[in-house]
Amino acid sequence: MKIADIEIKGALLAPMAGYTDAGFRAVCSLCGAGAVFTEMVSAKGLIYDSEKTKDLLYTTPAEKVSCAQIFGADPYFIRAACEHKIMDKFALIDINMGCPVPKIVKNKEGSALMLDPALAERVVKEAVKSKRVITVKCRTGFYDSLSCADFVKRMQDAGASAVTVHGRTREQFYAGRADMEPIKKAVESVDIPVIANGDIKDKESAEKALKETGAAGVAIGRGALGNPFVFAQFCRGNASMTAAQVLDLHIKILSEIYPEKKVVNDMKKHIAFYVKGRKGGKEIKLAAFKAQSLKELEEIIRYI
Template structure:
């Protein structure tokens, strides 16, 4: 049965290049209530769904599964939403926050913040095919003053929830996330608003809930290399970084060829080893490893 976003839940944000099937599974085991794929091209799904399918594996352990699409053409969005590969996902989320030039130059990602009519048309196109459509937005391109109206437009277009990253496009990932602006959107909308930006531990998780009264909290960078951020917030037994890395790799191996896993896991390893004693030496071993067995052996040493 299709699930909706849980109230009071802690969500793993979509992170391009990182929220692969293994990482999502491990974060779910550690207590993440909702997990998002990285952003997936709606056009890519329409033209070459076999290649895009690689980003769409899921495991039963994921509690509420969200697939995030990017695109700005309603026809492609509608067609992508109808792709059978998306059926296993509970929610289709539309990316209105990606700041990178390669995306915004096509009018996608955070460029949609500059054109609420187009953004609303994208949501309506998705809604014509799927019921559970959500939006992940930033506060604006460079000016935050239109954030509340933009969010209201997405609600009117049929979005069932909005996740708000409290930065503008121009801020990229630096500067402080503006939780006041998120609180204003929470107060203005009738649909659930998920607060996102700068949650790195239990204290900041509690603080963002207090500050914004949001329906849920979304964590991005704070989870990289540390899926136990969810265990700590939920008060459950931590998995430990080495065990998390080992399970992460094993789940990846169940879905992808070992050479791909070996290449893709390296950027995660840099995160898993951050702040760990002897991490530099282990990182060198991992980066020079040519087969996954050596990396698995390394996981046992963390």
């Protein structure tokens, strides 16, 4: 798949707040992800020089096709964020039009932009003026999926180079099965690449989604948590890395950004995914949640 002139091979790592940190993006890249997205960062936060926002945009050379995701609904701040120097290191900037969380929606941001396509268009048109490659990630709709294809077409016409569509409406949040039908209609309505997303967790579900939608590629979210190795099914990644090795690297990278206490806390939720459903997993998870230091956590990782 090509987005503007960026070649992307393999499946993409979807943006996930609290999870797609620089460490996880690096390990997913090493395992074969074709592109990796930061979690959504506030356009205003960046312009107001928030250190937290900048930390979320930390990258390492291990990251392959690094993509930043921003959120906001004010065209001025969106453009300013896209023009920010920190964005030089990203291959593209994705605009979040899918977040369902009430505090975001209340500000007309995230999925609320699907209720106001004229504003969404202005946001994209301003972003494009930054001369960066701009993409959009949306849902199939807010209340229903009737205008999905029309919305995606409007994003294309406003200048987006690709659109990722999560096959659920905002009303659905994360419940129910992702619906591929509106994504198919979106694919048919545009010339730019459409990336299918929702419930894709392995090669089989990816092939099914590609067949059903005709999409140019797939993005994997929850299916990659605790399982960055999933990307090796799509592209020649380093499939021989063990969970302990990827966790070590993940910790090493987070330690470049954050103090030990935060690294320990952030790693606990990742570790929980690595051991989910495994024999003895519950004990490992409990031990990890009790850990107070990286030394303790590193000991525990040896058992994963």
